[in-house]
Amino acid sequence: xxxxxxxxxxxxxxxxxxxxxxxxxxxxxxxxxxxxxxxxxxxxxxxxxxxxxxxxxxxxxxxxxxxxxxxxxxxxxxxxxxxxxxxxxxxxxxxxxxxxxxxxxxxxxxxxxxxxxxxxxxxxxxxxxxxxxxxxxxxxxxxxxxxxxxxxxxxxxxxxxxxxxxxxxxxxxxxxxxxxxxxxxxxxxxxxxxxxxxxxxxxxxxxxxxxxxxxxxxxxxxxxxxxxxxxxxxxxxxxxxxxxxxxxxxxxxxxxxxxxxxxxxxxxxxxxxxxxxxxxxxxxxxxxxxxxxxxxxxxxxxxxxxx
Amino acid sequence: xxxxxxxxxxxxxxxxxxxxxxxxxxxxxxxxxxxxxxxxxxxxxxxxxxxxxxxxxxxxxxxxxxxxxxxxxxxxxxxxxxxxxxxxxxxxxxxxxxxxxxxxxxxxxxxxxxxxxxxxxxxxxxxxxxxxxxxxxxxxxxxxxxxxxxxxxxxxxxxxxxxxxxxxxxxxxxxxxxxxxxxxxxxxxxxxxxxxxxxxxxxxxxxxxxxxxxxxxxxxxxxxxxxxxxxxxxxxxxxxxxxxxxxxxxxxxxxxxxxxxxxxxxxxxxxxxxxxxxxxxxxxxxxxxxxxxxxxxxxxxxxxxxx
Numbered sequence: 166x167x168x169x170x171x172x173x174x175x176x177x178x179x180x181x182x183x184x185x186x187x188x189x190x191x192x193x194x195x196x197x198x199x200x201x202x203x204x205x206x207x208x209x210x211x212x213x214x215x216x217x218x219x220x221x222x223x224x225x226x227x228x229x230x231x232x233x234x235x236x237x238x239x240x241x242x243x244x245x246x247x248x249x250x251x252x253x254x255x256x257x258x259x260x261x262x263x264x265x266x267x268x269x270x271x272x273x274x275x276x277x278x279x280x281x282x283x284x285x286x287x288x289x290x291x292x293x294x295x296x297x298x299x300x301x302x303x304x305x306x307x308x309x310x311x312x313x314x315x316x317x318x319x320x321x322x323x324x325x326x327x328x329x330x331x332x333x334x335x336x337x338x339x340x341x342x343x344x345x346x347x348x349x350x351x352x353x354x355x356x357x358x359x360x361x362x363x364x365x366x367x368x369x370x371x372x373x374x375x376x377x378x379x380x381x382x383x384x385x386x387x388x389x390x391x392x393x394x395x396x397x398x399x400x401x402x403x404x405x406x407x408x409x410x411x412x413x414x415x416x417x418x419x420x421x422x423x424x425x426x427x428x429x430x431x432x433x434x435x436x437x438x439x440x441x442x443x444x445x446x447x448x449x450x451x452x453x454x455x456x457x458x459x460x461x462x463x464x465x466x467x468x469x470x471x472x
Numbered sequence: 473x474x475x476x477x478x479x480x481x482x483x484x485x486x487x488x489x490x491x492x493x494x495x496x497x498x499x500x501x502x503x504x505x506x507x508x509x510x511x512x513x514x515x516x517x518x519x520x521x522x523x524x525x526x527x528x529x530x531x532x533x534x535x536x537x538x539x540x541x542x543x544x545x546x547x548x549x550x551x552x553x554x555x556x557x558x559x560x561x562x563x564x565x566x567x568x569x570x571x572x573x574x575x576x577x578x579x580x581x582x583x584x585x586x587x588x589x590x591x592x593x594x595x596x597x598x599x600x601x602x603x604x605x606x607x608x609x610x611x612x613x614x615x616x617x618x619x620x621x622x623x624x625x626x627x628x629x630x631x632x633x634x635x636x637x638x639x640x641x642x643x644x645x646x647x648x649x650x651x652x653x654x655x656x657x658x659x660x661x662x663x664x665x666x667x668x669x670x671x672x673x674x675x676x677x678x679x680x681x682x683x684x685x686x687x688x689x690x691x692x693x694x695x696x697x698x699x700x701x702x703x704x705x706x707x708x709x710x711x712x713x714x715x716x717x718x719x720x721x722x723x724x725x726x727x728x729x730x731x732x733x734x735x736x737x738x739x740x741x742x743x744x745x746x747x748x749x750x751x752x753x754x755x756x757x758x759x760x761x762x763x764x765x766x767x768x769x770x771x772x773x774x775x776x777x778x779x
């Protein structure tokens with residue numbers, strides 16, 4: 166009885182945004198070196214920065230400068246995260262109309278992250294999606310604290326589903342469910358993905374997972390088994406949300422690639438190059454990374470099964 | 473489409489053996505304090521030590537002294553790992569006839585771990601199982617490097633299956649597949665479990681997984697989806713094999729409990745008490761533990777889903 170796995174998934178590298186946002190600001194040139202290493206992995210979707218308050222997130226204050234250089238990497242679908250209309254305008258003005266608009270499913274996180282209620286954040290989807298569409302871009306709604314909120318506790322499934330449905334009704338082209346504090350588990354991933362899909366037929370539903378409690382990769386496995394193919398990951402497992410106490414590292418791109426490729430699911434990424442990119446990230450940030458596969462180093466290089 | 477999960481699993485705590493074997497030797501009294509905390513978690517199977525060369529594994533040189541105290545915890549099924557007939561005799565003489573006999577599926581690891589070929593190790597199963605049975609105990613065969621060997625590379629499925637079949641033919645009552653260097657992935661877990669079960673009908677097949685490359689919990693999820701219920705884990709994720717370069721931490725009991733209970737699978741363990749036991753282990757060994765759930769600490773306490 167084999168696992169029911171899709172033939173391929175479509176990873177999105179989020180290390181440049183979710184990975185770097187909590188770090189001390191890096192020079193733009195260093196980010197471009199990381200981008201070079203990231204693109205070399207073979208990944209074809211990259212969340213490259215966010216257009217948010219430079220006061221709140223100084224590490225990403227150079228969003229315009231980074232976006233100005235993206236012509237170096239044709240063939241890669243770049244996107245940027247925004248938390249409101251002002252950021253969306255900056256992104257579009259910078260020439261990047263492919264937006265991920267983050268909407269919190271809880272009021273507690275929404276107020277901490279964007280100084281407004283969840284309902285107010287959802288309502289803004291209309292203008293942000295219209296702005297993206299008018300500029301020839303797309304608008305993905307990333308639903309933060311889709312499972313649990315560090316302030317308000319568990320997010321009822323019905324609430325996340327309602328946020329998703331309204332975001333789509335207001336123009337979001339696709340959805341991504343964010344486990345902002347890395348607390349969800351496989352059974353809950355499947356439950357929520359199924360519920361959101363039922364409510365939003367025909368809309369792609371991806372997942373953005375953290376590994377704070379160790380179940381991140383297992384949640385990926387659960388998600389792909391129910392057909393989720395849009396998966397966020399960060400090289401080296403760097404990351405966390407500045408406005409979510411207890412949030413820690415993203416799931417590590419190299420660990421996802423190792424797990425899925427070894428299980429017969431194509432990712433399009435070259436594992437050696439992902440590990441090389443993690444080394445570039447580690448040098449850039451100047452501290453160790455959460456990824457077990459990266460930290461284990463040469464002695465724990467992946468072993469290719471004989472057959 | 474929900475995940476296909478069993479209603480309950482039967483965890484075995486291996487931190488006292490696999491967790492401590494690489495550490496500086498602890499006083500026996502400290503191990504008994506850890507045991508107290510471990511038993512309080514509600515776990516009902518505990519691998520308590522190993523009877524191996526005190527020169528090779530000085531941390532477990534007090535196996536007899538530990539076993540002499542086990543009467544304190546009635547109702548717990550204790551077992552000890554052995555690597556050969558001499559150790560089995562010591563365990564039985566100490567009053568613990570429930571043995572886990574570790575047999576390497578590869579010659580490279582078998583020579584490093586037990587100074588003989590895999591075939592020679594398998595052949596010894598007969599006498600060790602007979603010894604256990606004569607003393608009223610059981611003999612489980614743990615197949616080390618069941619997926620990959622740090623010396624010989626990937627272990628062919630047919631080879632591990634053959635070792636399993638022969639061990640059962642020679643008297644092993646049950647089987648456990650060991651991912652000694654933490655390199656396997658969900659697809660390979662399912663493949664091997666299915667193959668071993670087909671070859672050994674009616675024999676319980678458990679898994680002993682490490683998290684060296686981050687996929688440990690995902691491998692648990694895959695295993696339970698195909699009906700594996702015998703699962704090894706170590707409080708805090710401590711552990712590694714002294715004779716397997718690149719081996720690192722066991723899967724952490726608290727992470728397994730969090731993942732499975734949150735997904736509707738009963739473990740019989742109390743998560744708060746597992747986290748308390750991890751804190752006891754951390755104080756005892758005097759360094760941090762690999763478990764993300766433990767390391768994240770209070771800010772990342774599990775959140776109980778609303779429903």
